[in-house]
Amino acid sequence: MKAVLQEQFGPPDILRLKEVDRPEAGAGQVLVRVHAAALNPYDWHMMRGDPYAARLMGGMGLTRPKHRVAGIDAAGVVEAVGAGVEGLRPGTPVLGFCAGAFAEYACAEAELLVPKPERLSFEQAAATPMAAVTALRGIRTVGRVRAGQRVLVNGAGGGVGTFAVQIAAGLDAEVTGVCSAGSTEMVRSLGATHVIDHHREDFTERHARYDVILDNVGNLPLGRLRRALTPTGVLVANGGGSPGRVFGAIGSTLRLVAVNTVARHSLRPIIPATPSGPAHEDLLAVTALIDAGQVTPMVGRTYPLADTTEAMRHLEEGHSRGKTVITVH
Structure with missing residues (x-):
């Protein structure tokens, strides 16, 4: 599969689109066929290894990124589920936190995913989690x-x-x-x-x-x-x-x-929304507001997966309107 790799800390130019093996869902995990992924300041902090104190705390890796594939916010369709997963099955559209979201497929802990509201496009859904x-x-x-x-x-x-x-x-x-x-x-x-x-x-x-x-x-x-x-x-x-x-x-x-x-x-x-923290109830609360028509995700610019480096440069400029989103499938 195609994926955007971050194999060292640095500016957006360190990101590379490469072919890698498709991940497999372990126990309690879900494999998602990614349709769209969103960029967050979290992503460029992980890319740059910034601040240094976070490296010592173990959140991003000490000398190189902890996660080889970049990205965290994703929306797509469940491809497969691991042992012990209930409530999600192949074919279910979902959104949530997927480590390695800038790829054609990504794995996530089941509790970090929720069903995608029907009224949202995959781009809007990807813009939602964090x-x-x-x-x-x-x-x-x-x-x-x-x-x-x-x-x-x-x-x-x-x-x-x-x-x-x-x-x-x-x-x-x-x-x-x-x-x-x-x-x-x-x-x-x-x-x-x-x-x-x-x-x-x-x-x-x-x-x-x-x-x-x-x-x-x-x-x-x-x-x-x-x-x-x-x-x-x-x-x-x-x-x-x-x-x-x-x-x-x-x-x-x-x-x-x-x-x-x-x-x-x-x-x-604010206690930040991250892939390592509890978020399931908050994700359900957010999607309930979306289903009720009280909240609509605002998507600014979209980029294809191959242009993720350019998308990250745009994010770092700090003038994004709404969310910057990567389209995958």
Whole structure:
């Protein structure tokens, strides 16, 4: 089968499309014929081996990538199931976390897959797992957004942001989206009451105050973000604000926790959606929102599998609208 390999750490040019053996589903696993896969910041961190602290923690490998085949978000059709798998059978369309998603076939733990909503294309389904679960946790689990609250989503035009705006609006919050000029109409169409072009205006300089801020960008100091909160407001930090290649978002999270011990506001990091963490219930919650018509994945650019390197370059530019998706079958 064809697969995109990452056999060393480095820039997108290290990715190679090669022929490799098709994986086999072990006990508790599912083999998926991949139709589409999505790119996440997680993928370029795994590609670059960045930050270095994550290598020591065992999440990405010490001297070379832990997973030889790149990618994690996938949608496709069940090809085969391993021993002990229940609820999924060959021919079932699915979405979820598949280590090695940038390939014609990929294996996943059964609990990291859920049936694909019928209303979604495979490209939309692939755009869902990591971004939607992260947004759900940020808005509903960590931010505990309630009806009538004023919620600001920084980075509203990106993968997590587009889901977060829809989830918060579905909870009857008054949503303000911060994004680039090219995304303002899209963000407004997703349910944002107010949209701010970050190139023209700094939302922390406004008089408006927010009950919950979900920061997907990390481009502003904590002090300025806190200035935009109500006295009892909550700041939810989704990585970002990397203080360097050594600690990256790990350092940002530790700093957030330290400041939280003395701040009057509540400063909370999101527990990231990753293939190694529990996600089944969150995936089911997200697909329930999709089935109910409350959430629709936003796909920006699509690339064929052979152009994954170019897709990764686009992702690293940091100006993606919605999700960048790889089409496979």
